[in-house]
Amino acid sequence: MKKKYLSVTYVAFFIATLFLSITVQSQSPFNCVTEAYLFQHNDVYAQNLASGNAVLDGINLTSEVINGVGYNDKDGYIWGSLKTSANNTIVRVGNNYEVTVYTVPGATYSYVGDINMDGIYYLKSGSNSFYKIDLDPESEDYLTKIGTGTLSQGIGNHDWAFNAADDMLYTVEKGSNILYKIDPATGNVTTLGEVPILSGLNYTYGAVYFDVDGNFYISANQTGTVYVVYAVQNVTSSLDMVSNLFAFGPSSSQNDGARCPTAPVPQEDCTNGVDDDGDGLVDCDDPACSGVAACPTITPTTTGRNGGLESNNRLSEKINQRNLNRIKTNDKFDRATAKRIYKSGSYGRKTSNTVSLWDFIPMDILEGTRAIESTPSDLVDITNATEVVAVDYITDNNEGAGTLLVLKTENSVYEHAKQICDRFTGSELLSVSNMEINEELFIKSIEKRPDGGIEYVASFSVRKSDDEQSYVVESHWNLDKYTQKGYYNFQIWASSIDDLYRLAEETLRLINIQKNITEYKSSDAPPxxxxxxxxxxxxxxxxxxxxxxxxxxxxxxxxxxxxxxxxxxxxxxxxxxxxxxxxxxxxxxxxxxxxxxxxxxxxxxxxxxxxDGTWGVDYSSEPFTQRFEVSQNTITFSDEEYGVERNFAATFEADQDVSIYRSLTPKFEKVDLSNYDIMRFNAKGTGKLKVILVKESIANWEDQPSITIDLSPNEREHIIYYNDLQSTAGVDEIILNDVKMIFFTLVSEGGSVAVEKTVEVNNIRFSEGNTAGTPDDVLTKMSVGPNPMENSTTFSFNYTQQRELTFEVFNILGKQVYEEAFTAKTGRNTINFERNNLASGLYFYKISAPDRKWKGKLLLK
The missing domain is CATH 2.60.40 (Immunoglobulin-like)
Structure with missing residues (x-):
């Protein structure tokens, strides 16, 4: 097997090079530190088990593979079995990664090993037999083989570790995922049952560790995921076995782990809002909290229908227009009614004719799911994709478990990478590292969406070899690393790291069926x-x-x-x-x-x-554009305002309506503007200007709230009160809690001859309208309690004069559900509000005078 590297930095390479240029120093011990040490081939990584992060700390310690490593409490060093032709060699590794080689008669190279608290080194290979070497420097048998033993049953394991709490060996078997306890004195093996968190997995567990509390940490080679079984000394079966995810690290192979078993590992408190273990992840973001307290085990994935457009400044205007078209046509994707995809009789067989994107789509891979088509066909019109197919894998309740988006491109890789710009639209990149599929490296990332959902993501692209007889798979973080060729591009995201692995593994198998994969080109994840x-x-x-x-x-x-x-x-x-x-x-x-x-x-x-959201021009047929310019704002928005950055000025010759529009966010997400009362901007131009605020909850374009104003040649400020907006949606009150876009439409005069239209709009912002009232008419110190309410609540406020006011309550759709007229007095006022038959949910209240109003939110339990 060729050598693999973890996705970590090569800082140690420079340190190692420096060591080679100076006089060799004497060895010094590691002693009992909190890091775990992951040996791979002849390199060593210091791994923080809490974060999963592994840093390459020593390079080329020897010319041969070091395996079966263990920490020796008797001298503070790490010891390992060295793979040599003599086959009777062990090594001692110090904290500066200098190696001392020892020949031990009767020793054989072993990839399973650890050292107990008495300094006895237990080593095993693939057989049931094991042997022991005394590594206690005070013993008269130091560095000699002191005996052999035989396990009471065969175990297909790749590492074991001593638990200082009971001085027993523990290991997990590949395939069965069974946890075993081994009595080193007798070789008796006790079956403790399948580890629940590992159920259904088929990974190699090449590195295992303990901490001072007897918590058993298990690292999966292929994905780098670290799992934990708590306090294994108390486990008697799967029924009392507590296991969970613990961290996401990089993949590895030809590896083994060593750690001081009496050192603590930082643990995350999943409820205190603090990063307790120092891995940069708080509470439910930390994998160790998965399924703990209020943290969900998995979260549903997003659909492929909305994928494939995450980055690229070249296409901002086209992407803007595409999203606008979806809003105008009320384009909604419903997983419950989407076309279901079934496994065909030709699944997994080589296609005799032209290869189709459907030949690469995994089926029946994620247990308990069905496949539906979610292809975003409009990507072909605006990206460099020439063909697109997307499939969502959904559960019985129509929630996403995974998605595969496949795009064919000519002459270059697909130009949008999922990870590139999501981090500026509310998402977070929690982790990025390598995983290993078919003994080859791929980059995986873990992303947290703005809604709190977690997705596990991988992407790679496949092209023909130079002679076109085979396939080459490339996996890079940076798009400029890909060869300038045509590709099949694969973007995969799933609700768990294991489902991501399954989908990617099956996709690669299907690719290989159509044409043999003869080469992999991959990059490390960014450190x-x-x-x-x-x-x-x-x-x-x-x-x-x-x-x-x-x-x-x-x-x-x-x-x-x-x-x-x-x-x-x-x-x-x-x-x-x-x-x-x-x-x-x-x-x-x-x-x-x-x-x-x-x-x-x-x-x-x-x-x-x-x-940011893009200013664009919308029209039914091409007008003659004389000018379209965007400029920066001329004022600084206050903290109490929601400002729309950048102004526009345009001149057209047209016989139709022409609109200048902008989404409030880059990805057309809704924005809650209900805490404000007015929209203000400066404008000048010719004719009439229709202002439209596009709400997500209103399906029909004609029903969107709007107002038409007259433009003048001289710039003037326009103040639009929310209650001046008009809508045919049939609601008593327009609640601007889900605004996605702003439209400024130059209204056509109805003629067939093109006329010149000009408009300039500056400094758009939303703010509270209270300042528009008279100075002696002020409502202050508003309080609502209880809020959330069950049966009733009380509104209290101070008012500066006696005046007739109206109290109203609206549901989330803007429909009035309560109205009461009352006379406010000077001083403290109260309004008692009874729930009656109102359903649970979010409501909005309004207290209004003829020339002004005050708003807020009310939650009913």
């Missing part, structure tokens, strides 16, 4: 990556994860101030001091920013793309 980002008012806030500790990162990129301006180069140097680093970049106001996060060791960089 420094951006967990999440946010842009607001000229500043970018970043959380940067450094798996290599203290270092310096560089950001290089290009930004555009507006949609119609040229790009300019941007560069930042960022010192990083810890695992998670919060960084603020002063970029000034911008529209989009594509950049690369580089590390000082020239390892895989991280790429990101930030874009």
């Amino acid at each position: 420094i990556f951006i967990k999440k980002g946010n842009y607001s008012r000229g500043k970018i806030e970043l959380d940067i994860v450094s798996t290599i500790g203290e270092t310096v990162a560089e950001i290089e990129g290009k930004k555009r101030m507006t949609e119609t301006s040229d790009s300019e180069s941007v560069q930042f140097s960022i010192p990083l001091s810890g695992y998670v680093n919060h960084v603020t970049l002063d970029t000034q106001n911008l529209y989009d920013f594509g950049f690369r996060l580089k590390n000082e060791y020239d390892l895989t960089p991280d790429d990101l793309f930030l874009s």
Whole structure:
């Protein structure tokens, strides 16, 4: 098997090179530290079990493979079995990774090994027999083989470890996933049952460890996932076995693990809102909290219908138009009614004619799911994809368990990568590392959506070899690493790491059936990556994860101030001091920013793309555009306002309506503007301007709330009160709690001759309208209690004069469910509100005078 590397930094390479150039130092022990040490081939990684993060700490310790490693409490060193032709060699490794070689007569190379608290080294290979070497420096039998033993039953295991709590050996068998306890004195094997968290898996568990509390940590080679069985010394069967996920690390092979069994491992408290174990993950984001307290075991995945458009500044306008078309036509995807896909009789067979994308679609792989088609066919019109197929794997309650999106491209790889810009639209990249499929490396990432759902993601692309007789699989984090060829591009996301692995493994099998895969080209995952980002008012806030500790990162990129301006180069140097680093970049106001996060060791960089909602032009037929310009705002928005960045100015010749529009967010998500009362902007131009606020909850385009104003040649401020908006949706009150877009439509005069239309709109913002009232008419110190309410609640407030007011309550759709007129008095006022027959949910209340109003939210349990 060829050598594989974990997705970690090669900092140690420079240290190791330095060691080779100076006089060899004497060995010193590790002693009992909290890290686990993962040996792979002849390299060693220091792994933080809490985070799963592994740092390459020593390179090329020997010329041969080191395996069967264990920590020796008697001397503080790590010992291992060395694979040599003599086959009777063991090694002692010190904390500077210098190696001392010892020949022990009767020893044989072993890939299973550990050392008990008395310094006795127990080694085993594939047979039932094991042998012992005395590694206690105070013993007269030091460095001699002191006996052999035979297990009472055969076990297909790849590592074992001593539990200091009971001095017993423990191991997990590949395939059966059974936990075994072994009495080292007799070789008696006790079957403790299948580990629940491993049920149904078929991984190799090449590294296992213990901590001071007897918690047993199990690392899966293929995915790098670390599992835990708590306090195994108390386990008698699967019925009292408590197991869970613990961390997500990188994959490995030809590996073995060693750790001081009396050292603690930091544990996450899943309810306190604190990163207790220092892995950068809090409460339910931490895999150790999966299924614990209020943390879900899995969360449903998103549909392929909305996938495939995550990054790229070249297509902003086309993407904007595509999303607009979906809104205008009320394009909704319903998994419950989507076309079901069945496994055909030709599934998994070589196609004699042209290969179809459907030949690569896994079927019957995820237990308890069915496949439905979710193809976003409109990607072909606006991306470099020439063919697209998407399949969702859904459960009986129509929730997603996984998705496969396949796109065919010509001459280049597909231009949108799922991980690139989601982190600027509310998602978080919790982890990125390698996993191993068919003994080859692929990059996996774990992403948290804005709604709190977790998705496990992998992507790779497949092209023909130069002679077109076979396939080449490429897996890279950076798109510019792909060869300039045509590809089949695969994007996979799932609700668990294991389902992601199953889908990817079966996809590769199906690819290989159509044409043999003869080559894999892969990159390591980036050792420094951006967990999440946010842009607001000229500043970018970043959380940067450094798996290599203290270092310096560089950001290089290009930004555009507006949609119609040229790009300019941007560069930042960022010192990083810890695992998670919060960084603020002063970029000034911008529209989009594509950049690369580089590390000082020239390892895989991280790429990101930030874009705001795009100003675009919408019309039924092409008008003659004389001018369309976007500029930055001329005012600074206050913290009490919701400001829409960038202004526009346009001149058209048209005989039809022409609209300038913008989504409030880059991905057309809804925004709650219900806490404000008015929309304000400055405008000038010719004719009439219709202002439309597009709500997600209103299906018919004609029903969207709107108002038409007259433009004047001279700029003036327009203030639009929410209650002045008109809608034919049949609601008594328009609640702007789910606004996705703003439209400014130059209204046609109805003639057949094109006429010139001009418009300029500046400084759009939403704010509270209370300042528009008279100074002596003020409502203050509003309180609602209880809120949430069960049967009744009381509204209390101070008012500055006696006046007739109206109290109203609306449901989430804007329908009035209660109204009461009352006379407010000077001083403290109260309104008692009874629930009556209202259903549970979110409601909105309004207290209004003839010229002003005050709003808020009310939750009914």
